[in-house]
Amino acid sequence: MSIVTICTKQKRFKPSPAGTPAALTAATQADLAAQWIAVTQSLPRTTVAANLYAGRAFGLARDAAMVTAAPLFILSAGLGLVASDTPVPAYGLTVSRSGAESIWSKVIGPFDASRWFAALTKGPHAVGWDKVFSPGSGRVLIALTRPYAVMIAPTLASLPHDDLKRLRIFGAGLSTLLPPTVREAVAPYDDRLDTMMPGTRSDFAQRALLHFAQHIAVVARDQKGDAEAVKCALAPVRAPLRPTRRSGSDADILTLIKARLAPGASASRLLRQLRDEDYIACEQGRFTELFRQAKAEDCAS
Secondary structure, eight states: EEEEEOSSSSSSOOOGGGSSSSSSOOOOOOHHHHHHHHHHSSOOOOEEGGTBBSSSSHHHHHHHHHTOOOEEEEEETTTTEEETTTTOOOOBBSSSSSSTTBGGGGSSSSOOOOHHHHHHHTTTSOOHHHHHTTTTHHHHHHHOHHHHHHHHHHHHSSSSHHHHHEEEEESSSSSGOOHHHTTOOOOOOOOTTTHHHHOOOHHHHHHHHHHHIIIITTTTOHHHHHHHHHHHHHHOOOOOOOOEEEEHHHHHHHHHHHOOOOTTOOOHHHHHHHHSOOOOOOOOOHEEEEHHHHHHHHOOO
């Protein structure tokens, strides 16, 4: 078995500007890819990939790899497909349209995330899908978000038929984003997973992957058999009732964070309070930035 998950914005090592799109000269996508590959080649290796990324979602994928004694691979918007034991540099790059580390800020002309990823497969840290689908490795479990599904869909579609049958994909709302030949690999997890294994929308894919690794993958089945086993596991479970949450402005959320800010306060715990006690909806990445801002303002006061 092989485990594949996505990289995270949260990293244990902060990159210097030389390891972000700030080091690039504005250019077409193809030229930017060549520049970025040269940048990552020149940066010092800080740690192995498994120790670079942080956050609950990545931790769940690591747990799945440990449970199954499977090699772990990471889909990175900055490095390509990377084995977890590969020495890598500290870097910061996203294919999202916004953010300080967005590659979009340097693109002249159109940008296509799938072509960007294809270019990174030729980078100094990347491996090919043949490494993931090595002979005799069995199922390949991939946890994806919607943006990453779009980014790697063409490379998945090009896999040999026998490899596609070994594929199991985890994530919410992915089927319409994947080619028809890949859709059957999407495991049929839904909101009932939140009752069995609570978490946030941002770690849904990794929670599903871990549940599959712990409870479904212990029996050898084909793709359809695994899908039926997931449905059977979910059948007796009801999805949790979800409270109605209102939107909040940045100023409102900052005020609530500052009211609860104390030594040792964590962003994840305060986000949980915001959602469960104040019934305010806030995306995790947005909340993390506001949490950092609140801490900085508190230190400055």
